[in-house]
Amino acid sequence: MSIAQYVQDAWNKKAPWLIVLRPLSLLYRLIFSLNKTLYTVGFKKSYTAPIPVMIIGxxxxxxxxxxxxxxxxxxYLQQQGIRVGVISRGYGGKGPFPLLVNALSEPDVAGDEPCLIVQSTHVPMAVGPNRQASIELLLQSEKLDLIISDDGLQHWALARQIEWIVLDQNRGLGNEKLLPEGYLREPKSRLNGSTVIEHTKVAQTQRNMHLEIGQLYLLNASVDLNGFDPRQCFNVVVGIGFPQRFYQTLNQLKVNQYQAHEFPDHHDYQISDLTFNNQDAIITTEKDAVKFKVLLKQHPEFNIPIWVVPVEAVLSSDCYALLKQQLQHVGIQFS
Structure with a gap:
């Protein structure tokens, strides 16, 4: 287990020993607050895009x-006739940045989440650590009404008109401490007065969402013989920020005979990571699957079935109503 995984496991368990990291958390708070203040008072300048920007973080x-x-x-916005584009940091990708992402882009170049987003929506998308450069590149190639930033909530160099903060009630706020003593990027007071979307099955607020399981599919369809059977044994391969959520999804599918193989978020998979002592089928997330596609092209001899579990966000009606109201406020009308 890597140090990062060990600390993340401690966060999830609220391990008492994390208190030794408090001096680092205080330093993090100081640096973070100072940087935010420099933008607030105008000492550092934020970039304002020529069209509205919405951040989801x-x-x-x-x-x-x-x-x-x-x-x-x-x-949803595409269905409403709104020309939307997306930008992202492109974490895990090597670039060169800024980079336009298309359906043929590979995750080691553009990042795994951008590839998943574009493959799922065909949205115009640009990635790179410099958000301004990404926006300018995107607007050079597309006529857009709105830009959505995938993450970047704490990226004060980018001005925004709309912010949505996703709060996973399953995980909660842990020990409510800032990095690295806890897993908060900002104090919980940041939620006050912000648009918070509660991620939970049992909602306590009107603005909420939950994830529903989509239709499972086989990544290497040519090797499937008998179809998906939840009673068989699996190798679970998962490299996401909160793998426990995927295990809960497997429970819903009544998959309970498996060996778990956890990797860090945005892990750079090798074919050896999918090779085990047994011949059990692999089951994984869509985010991981975008990387597995590349491996299967490189290793056509690999013949272990890889099942992919897609999930879809289901939003409450209040989320859509709020979105329409916020977009109208910045001059974007629904068709």
Missing amino acids: NITVGGSGKTPLLIELVK
């Missing part, structure tokens, strides 16, 4: 469900 490290939410919002 979170105040925690690790998965919160924001990528399925973004995909759902993009599909």
